[in-house]
Amino acid sequence: MIQVENLTLSFNEKPILEEINLTINQGDFLAIIGPNGGGKSTLIRCLLGFLQPQRGKITLWGEPISTFKHWYKIGYLPQRAGKELLSLNPITLKEFVLLPSKWYKKPVDTSHLKFLIETFGLEELISKKISHLSFGQLQRAYLVRALLLKPEILILDEPSVGLDFVSQEAFYQILSDFHKRGLTIILITHETWLLTREINKVACLNHRLYYHGEHEEFCVLAEKGITDLPYHRVEHLHW
Numbered sequence: 001m002i003q004v005e006n007l008t009l010s011f012n013e014k015p016i017l018e019e020i021n022l023t024i025n026q027g028d029f030l031a032i033i034g035p036n037g038g039g040k041s042t043l044i045r046c047l048l049g050f051l052q053p054q055r056g057k058i059t060l061w062g063e064p065i066s067t068f069k070h071w072y073k074i075g076y077l078p079q080r081a082g083k084e085l086l087s088l089n090p091i092t093l094k095e096f097v098l099l100p101s102k103w104y105k106k107p108v109d110t111s112h113l114k115f116l117i118e119t120f121g122l123e124e125l126i127s128k129k130i131s132h133l134s135f136g137q138l139q140r141a142y143l144v145r146a147l148l149l150k151p152e153i154l155i156l157d158e159p160s161v162g163l164d165f166v167s168q169e170a171f172y173q174i175l176s177d178f179h180k181r182g183l184t185i186i187l188i189t190h191e192t193w194l195l196t197r198e199i200n201k202v203a204c205l206n207h208r209l210y211y212h213g214e215h216e217e218f219c220v221l222a223e224k225g226i227t228d229l230p231y232h233r234v235e236h237l238h239w
Ligand SMILES: Nc1ncnc2c1ncn2[C@@H]1O[C@H](COP(=O)(O)OP(=O)(O)OP(=O)(O)O)[C@@H](O)[C@H]1O
Pocket: 011, 012, 016, 034, 035, 036, 037, 038, 039, 040, 041, 042, 043
């Protein structure tokens, strides 16, 4: 679905991504882990076409990113998503979650919308102004928005930051359910305890991609303490 070859990007001549090679296949539930500033969000922003790398190639469903037009196939929950709302007009939650249908001129499947609203427990809030929602409610609204057009890939940049433990549990359970139904998921996370869940692939990024492989193999390597993760010792991963 996504192929990244030799991706290299610098900001002000400071290398942020160096020679990244990565393939995302259908059915992957990939966790991208790594230290603050390691380039995780930058990589995602390249995959979404927001940033252009200085070197390398990105292919989406076999098509070069420069000519790719089917962006509705990718749902995206940005990091600290709530911030964006400060500059938004006072629209309702319903108007907010329907935005992708306007952006991509795609009809909404109303039964799918109903399913998403119920799944994320937003029925009571549907007419509420988006600016009046709590952070956790906003996160769920972003998820509905990201899933509205039935994307094939969902990309989440630290989605559970700020959610209480019970909400996190519920949130990841829902993600697992979507994955079981065929959704491919890319998740940037610092919550390494999550790696015992539905996640089946792991990528460790600190400017370079230090590991990309099966989750099970990663756990074995990590337990033996022989994974060469330069940003911290494996013992410090609390899963
Ligand atoms: N637009 C930009 N201009 C200049 N530098 C940038 C820009 N965006 C990001 N950076 C820098 O690139 C580096 C990588 O940032 P990025 O947000 O990709 O890291 P991250 O791995 O997602 O970190 P975190 O775990 O803290 O979210 C950081 O040093 C950041 O300051």
